Amino acid sequence: MPMLYFHNMTGRFAPSPSGYMHIGNASTALLSWLQVKSYGGKILLRIEDIDHERCKKQYVDSVFEDLIKLGLDWDEQPLFQSNRENDYATALEFLIKKNLIFPCSCSRKDIRKSIQGQGESHQSYPGTCLNKKLPFEGPYSLRLKNWDGYPIVKRSNNIWSYHFTVVIDDAYQEISHIVRGQDLKECDPLQNHLRKLLGYGFPKISHAPLWFGPNKKKLTKTDGAVSLRDYYNKGWSPEAILGHIARGIGLNKDLGPVNAEDLIHKYESYNWDKHYVSSREVLHL
Numbered sequence: 001m002p003m004l005y006f007h008n009m010t011g012r013f014a015p016s017p018s019g020y021m022h023i024g025n026a027s028t029a030l031l032s033w034l035q036v037k038s039y040g041g042k043i044l045l046r047i048e049d050i051d052h053e054r055c056k057k058q059y060v061d062s063v064f065e066d067l068i069k070l071g072l073d074w075d076e077q078p079l080f081q082s083n084r085e086n087d088y089a090t091a092l093e094f095l096i097k098k099n100l101i102f103p104c105s106c107s108r109k110d111i112r113k114s115i116q117g118q119g120e121s122h123q124s125y126p127g128t129c130l131n132k133k134l135p136f137e138g139p140y141s142l143r144l145k146n147w148d149g150y151p152i153v154k155r156s157n158n159i160w161s162y163h164f165t166v167v168i169d170d171a172y173q174e175i176s177h178i179v180r181g182q183d184l185k186e187c188d189p190l191q192n193h194l195r196k197l198l199g200y201g202f203p204k205i206s207h208a209p210l211w212f213g214p215n216k217k218k219l220t221k222t223d224g225a226v227s228l229r230d231y232y233n234k235g236w237s238p239e240a241i242l243g244h245i246a247r248g249i250g251l252n253k254d255l256g257p258v259n260a261e262d263l264i265h266k267y268e269s270y271n272w273d274k275h276y277v278s279s280r281e282v283l284h285l
């Protein structure tokens, strides 16, 4: 079947440098890269470092190193969310002018208490401060009015929310195709709602299979999950890691070492729906 080429197709890697990359991150990055490469598009790198309490320079460096080792190259200069404050502030101002944002003074404890009072059926922040008319300049978190649970856009410690920054940056970088973990699927409706409010287009979003650790829990960067560098330290090559990933996500039948380039033609018949529901377990080291 002839391949369709999207000359404006733009994908992205969007890692948060809050820990070393693990197999799950590499697997999502690989699928993103393959999607773009097989359709002749470009792929951009965005470092999602808005949470300055959790993100560290050593992890940023390791993202570059790990992607390069795996042969997952990117186009253009990486974008750092920590440099994007002005655009976030402009978008916030736009939503405030549209009367879509309210300040909230509730602490986590206050919210826990109000949730307890709601019973089993409803478990989200009930909008306690919605009509309090607190000043926007105060030490408050800022929340969105017209969405269930009134999601935070900016925290009281001035950290922007993931949802808010991700949609602004995907629009800024003109991302047409997003690949991210299945665990983020639940974020799609809110993010698309924000896109609509901000007048942005809607990228196509695909969800990559998740990987589990030996404890049967989803791998996360922050709980010391087995990282790519643990594999390298045990003597694995980047190609062996890619082979393990490719077999795990159903791209390749063999477990043998492969190059990212060699997987491009395999991706052309990749069935996202078939592999979507499955989860993979990392090999024990």
Ligand code: GLU
Binding pocket: 014, 015, 016, 048, 166, 179, 180, 181, 184
């Ligand atoms: N920064 C997020 C992460 O590292 C991914 C965000 C996204 O793909 O939308 O998990």
